[in-house]
Amino acid sequence: xxxxxxxxxxxxxxxxxxxxxxxxxxxxxxxxxxxxxxxxxxxxxxxxxxxxxxxxxxxxxxxxxxxxxxxxxxxxxxxxxxxxxxxxxxxxxxxxxxxxxxxxxxxxxxxxxxxxxxxxxxxxxxxxxxxxxxxxxxxxxxxxxxxxxxxxxxxxxxxxxxxxxx
Numbered sequence: 001x002x003x004x005x006x007x008x009x010x011x012x013x014x015x016x017x018x019x020x021x022x023x024x025x026x027x028x029x030x031x032x033x034x035x036x037x038x039x040x041x042x043x044x045x046x047x048x049x050x051x052x053x054x055x056x057x058x059x060x061x062x063x064x065x066x067x068x069x070x071x072x073x074x075x076x077x078x079x080x081x082x083x084x085x086x087x088x089x090x091x092x093x094x095x096x097x098x099x100x101x102x103x104x105x106x107x108x109x110x111x112x113x114x115x116x117x118x119x120x121x122x123x124x125x126x127x128x129x130x131x132x133x134x135x136x137x138x139x140x141x142x143x144x145x146x147x148x149x150x151x152x153x154x155x156x157x158x159x160x161x162x163x164x165x166x
Contacts (some may be wrong), residue, residue: 006098012088013098021085021105028078028109035070035116042067066120073116074109077145081105084156091159104151111145114138 005014012018041048042060049055061067084091084105093101118138119126126138 006095006102007088007093010089012091012093013085013102017098017102018085018088021081021102024106024109025078025082025085028074028113031113031117032071032074032078035067035074039064039067039071061120063120066116066125070116070120074113077109077112081109081152084152087156090163091156092163093155093159097155097159101152101155104148104155106148108145108148108152111141111143111148115142115145 004017006017008014013021038060041058042062042064046058046060047055048058084101088098115126115138118134118141122131122135122138124131124135124139126135126142129136129139
């Protein structure tokens with residue numbers, strides 16, 4: 001991607017770069033819907049019953065709040081990145097900013113998705129770097145996701161302030 005066009009003057013991110021980032025967003029939306037489906041099964045006391053199919057007992061973790069987070073978290077992050085992509089023409093990224101934004105947004109999306117999913121199995125919920133491996137995975141991926149969110153938001157805020165001063 002060295003000779004890739006990252007930004008188009010007056011149009012924000014190039015169609016290819018914006019499109020690739022939106023693919024990640026839609027994958028996150030799908031994963032969020034899957035998390036919601038598991039949350040729904042947990043709310044129904046581990047029963048999956050969609051007529052005309054027979055009733056199935058599906059054991060899911062008894063962590064309803066964390067399952068809700070695994071549903072809502074990826075959806076919210078995907079919508080946040082989608083909004084930033086769609087606002088890129090107004091934010092007028094430089095090529096360097098576009099590169100940082102692109103990779104940081106991907107880190108944010110995937111870090112949060114893995115963090116929310118692994119937190120369901122982590123006794124510490126990924127809030128501290130202690131305990132067993134699911135907790136460490138959750139903590140580590142949330143940690144890098146925060147770095148990605150800070151970078152993307154910082155770039156967008158800087159450019160929004162610049163645009164507001166014009």
